[in-house]
Structure formats: structure tokens, C-alpha cells
Amino acid sequence: MAKLTKKQKEAQAKIDSSKVYSLNEASSLVKEITLANFDASVDVAIRLGVDPRKANQMVRGVVTLPHGTGKDVRVLALVTPDKEAEAKEAGADYVGLDEYLAKIKAGWTDVDVIITMPAVMGKLGPLGRVLGPRGLMPNPKTGTVTMDVKKAVAEVKAGKIDFKVDKTGIVHAAIGKVSFDAQKLTENANELIQTIIKLKPTAAKGTYIKSAFISSTQSPSVQLDLKSL
Incomplete structure (x- = not known):
């Protein structure tokens, strides 16, 4: 296992491993613990209680982030x-x-x-x-x-993204940049999470959202309090 640098240790020390954070708290914290000297992407990873090998448990959709992704989409x-x-x-x-x-x-x-x-x-x-x-x-x-090419292009440019659960049952999506203020990150992440909640397959049994984390390109991940979502 690679040794952590001094800055990485400092960032890790700011995370209380015994705690789960509200979305707003986590959005503020991920900005604080990001080490990159560039405008890093902020990502959300959500583990779902589905079996993506079964067609009736596939979770896939689109969402328009209220504040865009911060990325110039080509x-x-x-x-x-x-x-x-x-x-x-x-x-x-x-x-x-x-x-x-x-x-x-x-x-x-x-x-x-x-x-x-x-x-x-x-x-x-x-x-x-x-x-x-x-x-x-x-x-x-x-x-x-x-056939409505104009609308489709405009929506993608404005922050529409698509997501799909991977073979391990996790949805990964970029929801902004570290330069965004915490409120914008919170609102973007919430829009994605609420969209995923609405897409719960009827065939999925038990706990649907098992865990959720937010992180940036070069930061440790921060676990979200599922009760706050």
C-alpha cells in the first residue's frame, strides 16, 4: 500500500471515520480536503441494492444538474x-x-x-x-x-448527464467542480440522488441505496448520511 503524503494525511485527519455526513456537510468538507492544484471534479458514488445482471434491475437514466457540471462538454x-x-x-x-x-x-x-x-x-x-x-x-x-437535435444539444451543454449502474452495483457520476460553492454541489448531488431514488426497479428487494460517498479527483471520500438524502 502506498504511503500517504503529509497533505494526504492532513486531509484524511479532517474526516471523522466514525461519522456519516449530511450532503451539505460533505459538500463543504470535500472542498476543504481537496489537494489538487487544478479545478478538480467532484463525484458521487452510490452503491445500490440491485443485481445489474438482471434486465429488470438495471438502473439507468438522465438528469439535468441545476448548476451544470462545470465542464465544457464536447x-x-x-x-x-x-x-x-x-x-x-x-x-x-x-x-x-x-x-x-x-x-x-x-x-x-x-x-x-x-x-x-x-x-x-x-x-x-x-x-x-x-x-x-x-x-x-x-x-x-x-x-x-x-429528431429534436437542437433541444438535445442544448440540454447536454446546459448540464444534462446520463448515468448507469455498473456491474458491481454502483452508480458513479460527476456533479460539479471544487470551485463550485458547497450549496451548488449539494443541489447538484441531491438532484442526481433523487432521480436515482425515483428509478428504483420494482424487482429490487431489500435496501435500495446501501451507501453513498462524495469525493473529488484527489481527495479521500466522505460517506453520506442516507437519512439526510
Whole structure:
């Protein structure tokens, strides 16, 4: 096990390991214990009492964070020529079709979100091996396959994110930056958590949210008091 640096020890010492923190307390604390000399991302990890191997216990959804993510999300709109103008107007960073399909086939994936239209999905199928592992394959369930391209691009730019429980039963999501004030982090995290609570599968038995933690890119994690959520 790697030894902790002096700063890491100081940060760890500020966390009471016998205590669970309210969301507001944890949001303030994670700002205090972040060591990074850059504007680190703040993440929430929630362990769910579901079996993601079963289709009827899969938890997946989208949420628009009230204060955005603090990240400049790079959006590629793969659309037909008649939709290019509205995609550009909404703020898409890259707009086009065949030329970008060729670039992706060659290995280019320098974007965060891809938005497309139902008619184009057939062309994206063969690129699943490239896009799938990177979480870039558009999906109607997350609103990234739609005829309303303008709305979809605008929502992603404004802070809409998608999340999905992983194979270990955990949902990970970035909910802001350390530069956000604690109240904004609290409100963003609460919006995500409440959305996940509403998505509880009927097939899931027992405790749904087992534990939840908040941390930044280079900070220890702070356990949340589930009663405060």
C-alpha cells in the first residue's frame, strides 16, 4: 500500500471515520480536503441494492444538474444536412455525418457526447466496438437519439448527464467542480440522488441505496448520511 503524503494525511485527519455526513456537510468538507492544484471534479458514488445482471434491475437514466457540471462538454452531432444548422445554433462542437463516421472508424473519439437521429443509427451500428467501450454510443433512453437535435444539444451543454449502474452495483457520476460553492454541489448531488431514488426497479428487494460517498479527483471520500438524502 502506498504511503500517504503529509497533505494526504492532513486531509484524511479532517474526516471523522466514525461519522456519516449530511450532503451539505460533505459538500463543504470535500472542498476543504481537496489537494489538487487544478479545478478538480467532484463525484458521487452510490452503491445500490440491485443485481445489474438482471434486465429488470438495471438502473439507468438522465438528469439535468441545476448548476451544470462545470465542464465544457464536447458534443458531436451526427445529422443529415437539414439538421446541421440547428445543431450548430444549439452549440454542438462538431456537426456533420459521413466525414465524422470515417474519422470514428479510424479511431477518433475526441468528444464527450454524440447526438444523432433515428435514421442515422444504422450507420453507427458497425462502430459499436469503438463507441461502446467509451460510453459514446447514442441511445434513445438517454435522449441522444432524437429528431429534436437542437433541444438535445442544448440540454447536454446546459448540464444534462446520463448515468448507469455498473456491474458491481454502483452508480458513479460527476456533479460539479471544487470551485463550485458547497450549496451548488449539494443541489447538484441531491438532484442526481433523487432521480436515482425515483428509478428504483420494482424487482429490487431489500435496501435500495446501501451507501453513498462524495469525493473529488484527489481527495479521500466522505460517506453520506442516507437519512439526510
